[in-house]
Amino acid sequence: MKYIFVTGGVVSSLGKGVASASLGALLRARGYKVTAVKIDPYINIDAGTMRPYEHGECFVTASGAETDLDIGNYERFLDLDIPAGSNITTGQVYQEVIRKERAGDYLSQTVQVIPHVTDEIKRRVRAAGERAGAEIVLIEVGGTVGDIESLPFLEAIRQFKFDEGDENVLYLHLTLVPYLGTSNEFKTKPTQHSVAELRSVGISPDIVMVRSKEKLPPEITRKIAAFTSVRENRVFSSFDVSHVYEVPLALEEQGLGKTVEDILGLERIHPNLGVWQNAVKTIKQPAREVTIAIAGKYTAMPDAYLSLMESLTHAGIANDAKVNIQWVNAEDLADPSVTDADVRARLDGADGILVPGGFGIRGIEGKIRAAQYARESGTPYLGICLGMQIAVIEYARHKAGLDGANSAEFDEYAPHKVIDLMPEQLEVAGMGGTMRLGDWPMDLQAGTKIAELYGVPQGGTVRERHRHRFEVNPAYTQQLKDAGLVISGVTPGVEGRGAGLVETIEIPGHPYFVALQAHPEFKSRPMRPSPPFAGLIKAALDAQQA
Known part of the structure; x- marks a missing residue:
C-alpha cells in the first residue's frame, strides 16, 4: 500500500x-x-x-x-x-x-x-x-x-x-x-x-x-x-x-x-x-432555485448539519436547481410570545421545510410548530430522525385527539408517550456507542410515496443508517393510523430489534409529507443523491409551479 x-x-x-x-x-x-x-x-x-x-x-x-x-x-x-x-x-x-x-x-x-x-x-x-x-x-x-x-x-x-x-x-x-x-x-x-x-x-x-x-x-x-x-x-x-x-x-x-x-x-x-x-456546472448555472427552511436548534453552527446541507445540494444537482437554505431557530419558534401568525411569517417564504435530528428538549415545541405549519399549509416537509418523532407528536396532538402527546425523552409524565425509549435501551447505563447505530433494514409498503422514492413501488427492503434511542410507541400506532397517518415503512424481524417498529411515515393527500427514523443524509453522494432529499426538492419545485 x-x-x-x-x-x-x-x-x-x-x-x-x-x-x-x-x-x-x-x-x-x-x-x-x-x-x-x-x-x-x-x-x-x-x-x-x-x-x-x-x-x-x-x-x-x-x-x-x-x-x-x-x-x-x-x-x-x-x-x-x-x-x-x-x-x-x-x-x-x-x-x-x-x-x-x-x-x-x-x-x-x-x-x-x-x-x-x-x-x-x-x-x-x-x-x-x-x-x-x-x-x-x-x-x-x-x-x-x-x-x-x-x-x-x-x-x-x-x-x-x-x-x-x-x-x-x-x-x-x-x-x-x-x-x-x-x-x-x-x-x-x-x-x-x-x-x-x-x-x-x-x-x-x-x-x-x-x-x-x-x-x-x-x-x-x-x-x-x-x-x-x-x-x-x-x-x-x-x-x-x-x-x-x-x-x-x-x-x-x-x-x-x-x-x-x-x-x-x-x-x-x-x-x-x-x-x-457536472456538479459544479449545475451549482453555478442552475435552471431553477428553491428555498428550504431548516428548523433546528444548532443553527449558529451550520457544521452541525453538514451532511444535511450536502444532501440538499446533491438533491439540487439531481433536479438542476440551486438550493438556498433558510435557517430557522427552533428555540425562537418555541417562544410562547411567538404567535401562529409569526410562525407563518417566518416560514411562508420557504418552498419546503426540513426538521433535522437532535437530542434534548430545547427547541422541541418550535419544531412541532414548524411541522404543524407544513402539514396544514401543504408545504413539502421532510423529517429526519427526531424530525419524524416531532411529526408524530404533532399529528397525535392535533389529528388523533391525543392531548398532551409527547416523547418520554422530553416529558416522562406525559399522558400519551407516543415516542418512548426502545426496549433494549432500558438497561443501558453508558452514553457512548449505546444507541441504535449504523445500517438497519426498512420494509417499505407498496404504493407509498417512500417506496416510490426508493424505486420499489411494489414494496421492498432498503437500508439506511440510524442513530437514536427512542421509537414511535407501538401502543399508539393503530390510533395514529385510524387518524389518517400512513406508516409506510417498518423494521423487519432482525436480531436485536422487534419487527413492525415504525421507520417511515407520510400523510396521504399532502404534496410531500415524508419522515424517516433513519438518517438518509449519511448515504447521500453528489453522484447518488438520497431519495427522500431528492423528493423534497422535486416537490418544492413542483409547488412553485402550482
Whole structure:
C-alpha cells in the first residue's frame, strides 16, 4: 500500500478534510482503490458524546461508528463506505495500549509512548487500509503541528517512511497564507514557521498546499518553495471557491494528481472528472432555485448539519436547481410570545421545510410548530430522525385527539408517550456507542410515496443508517393510523430489534409529507443523491409551479 499523510499548520479548520477528500477523488477518478483515515488527537473514544456546537455533526458509518464529520467528506468525495476503525483517536489508542499492558501482552516491559503507543497508531493505520483492500491510504492528522496532543501521531507517521520506504509514503502539509489588506500583500511567514515546526519532529513535506483567499501569484509560490525547500511545482494553491466540489477540479488543473503519481511512482492515468464537472456546472448555472427552511436548534453552527446541507445540494444537482437554505431557530419558534401568525411569517417564504435530528428538549415545541405549519399549509416537509418523532407528536396532538402527546425523552409524565425509549435501551447505563447505530433494514409498503422514492413501488427492503434511542410507541400506532397517518415503512424481524417498529411515515393527500427514523443524509453522494432529499426538492419545485 501507498500512504499519503496530510498535516496542518498555522491554524485549525483550514480544510484538511476537504483537501484530503479532494485528493482522494482525483485518485479515485484515476481508478485507484482508495480509503481514508482521520486521526483525532482528542482523548474521547469517538465523536458520539461531543456537543455539535463544539465539534460539528457526528457522522455515522454503515458499521455504526460515531465519527468525526470529515469521514462524511471522505464518503461523499470518494463515493465509498469508509470501514470501521478509520477514525483513530488518542482515547482509542491509549485504551488499547493499557488493555494490552493489563493483559501482560508487553511481557513486563516498561510501556512508553515510543514504541508502544506509536506502534499501536501504525497498526491501526495499516489495519484500516487492509480492511478496505486499498492501494492508497489517505491519513489526515487532526489539529495543527505544534499541538502537544499530536506529537505521538506525528512521530508514528514519521516512522512510516522508514518502515515502508520512500516510494510508498508521501507527506502533504496544508498551511495558511493570510492576505493583509492594509499592506496589500500575502504573508508567507506563518507557512515558513509551520514547515520548520514540522521539520523539527523529523518530517519534511513532499508537497505544500496553501490555503488563501485568492490564488497565489507565482512570486509568492516561488518564495514559499525557496523557504520550505519544496520544489516550486509541488506548492499548490487551495484558494477560496464558491463550493467545495470545485476543489478537486482546481487542484487537478494545477497538476496535483500528476505530482502524486510522480512521487509515489504511480502510472500516469488521465482522470475521469465528469461527475465533478457536472456538479459544479449545475451549482453555478442552475435552471431553477428553491428555498428550504431548516428548523433546528444548532443553527449558529451550520457544521452541525453538514451532511444535511450536502444532501440538499446533491438533491439540487439531481433536479438542476440551486438550493438556498433558510435557517430557522427552533428555540425562537418555541417562544410562547411567538404567535401562529409569526410562525407563518417566518416560514411562508420557504418552498419546503426540513426538521433535522437532535437530542434534548430545547427547541422541541418550535419544531412541532414548524411541522404543524407544513402539514396544514401543504408545504413539502421532510423529517429526519427526531424530525419524524416531532411529526408524530404533532399529528397525535392535533389529528388523533391525543392531548398532551409527547416523547418520554422530553416529558416522562406525559399522558400519551407516543415516542418512548426502545426496549433494549432500558438497561443501558453508558452514553457512548449505546444507541441504535449504523445500517438497519426498512420494509417499505407498496404504493407509498417512500417506496416510490426508493424505486420499489411494489414494496421492498432498503437500508439506511440510524442513530437514536427512542421509537414511535407501538401502543399508539393503530390510533395514529385510524387518524389518517400512513406508516409506510417498518423494521423487519432482525436480531436485536422487534419487527413492525415504525421507520417511515407520510400523510396521504399532502404534496410531500415524508419522515424517516433513519438518517438518509449519511448515504447521500453528489453522484447518488438520497431519495427522500431528492423528493423534497422535486416537490418544492413542483409547488412553485402550482
